[in-house]
Amino acid sequence: MEPDTDLRSDYPSEGFVFIVTYGRSGSTVMQSVLQAMDGYFIRGENNNALAAIFDFYEALNAAQTKNTKPNPPPHGPWYGIDEVDVDAVTRKAVDLFVSDVLKVPVGTRKAGFKEIRFHDVGVERFSHFLDFIVKFFPNTKFVFNKRDADGVSKSGWWRDVDYYDVLDMVETCDQLFDDYTRANPDICFTTKYEDFKGNPDAFRGLCAFMGEPFDEVKIKAIVDHKLKH
Template sequence: MKNPPFVCIVTYGRSGSTVLQTVLQSIPGYHICGENMNVLYSLFGASSAAYSSRYEHGNKEHSPEDPWYGADKIVPERFSKKLTELFVEEIIQPPRDARVIGFKEIRFHEAGPDKFEDYLNFIHENLAPCKFIFNVRNWEDVSKSGWWASMNPDVVKGIVENCDHMYAEYGKKYPDRCIQMSYDETRNNPQAFKALFDFLGEPFEEDRIAEITGRRLSHTGV
């Protein structure tokens, strides 16, 4: 069965992403989960290993005594698709009436600049149609919030700016599948969410968004 369209909120901690998740969850038919410890990255690693096994070592048939026996029979594309289907079934667990599904995660940057693009492309290819929402925030505000406050501000600055750079570069290369949202712009400004709703093709109701963004979240404030 074909999955509904997919949405990923790509961000780092204390960026206001839970507010964004809540806004999306309020759209009728949207099922947007929270974090899952970056489960998809492990699946991406398994998929990459399957591709390497098949196309680096399985380019010919091997005898049963060969170390790479069976590698030529691997179908990485099918393997990847089944991995992501299982992710949706067991991690996202969408209800039957879901129109759009997805999740937010603060650990995408753990892929590093060398693998970030490939990682997101893996998601886009196997969970298509898929859209990415990059959520950013001023690094100085991030550094004062939550666990970041116990870290060296220069380290926080480096992490946040590296993430922002990766998001921007990916957005330039694949503009049709991405949008960047800034907590600094959406905070106390419901109208700033209109671009997101246009990107998703959903009707924008400013009063409803104002009510949602005005709530106090259950976890520690940002």
């Protein structure tokens, strides 16, 4: 799926970055590190609201696919669907998401958000969802954040979930992340909680991937900060 490289005036000047992960993986630290980069604006989670626009996009495409006859008549079951410019109307929905959900400040170079629910769209649709993001969010990069399943299972609300369910979730997500990275190596970067916990130097690779300088003092302050949640 070819990306849309046109940048609106109210979009970040250099594109978008999305932190793709699951809960209790250290993604808030990752969000803070990216947020600290000059000209970056990274929101927190939005309950995977973007998936609704993806559903909208897929539904319209499916409706046009089901309509096999050109110019369906007024009494036809798919009357008017052939007149819909799916990409154009989806672009309007994405523009609204950027302007009213992300609320990107003027002068932002890179914007985005972190989300622990991207995989909720399902295994079969996951890569298509990320392709959709690449298509409609210009110059997108993905940061996949992982954590050892045992650590996840002992953290936060996961302690109340069956261990093997947590293990299955982590293994499934990690495989999805790896598969997408292999198919799109230039726009994907993977981090792991165990590598960067208490270790600011582990973020050198991320900074290089984003094309940004490594500020050890600033990143150390973030890594050392105790999160209350």
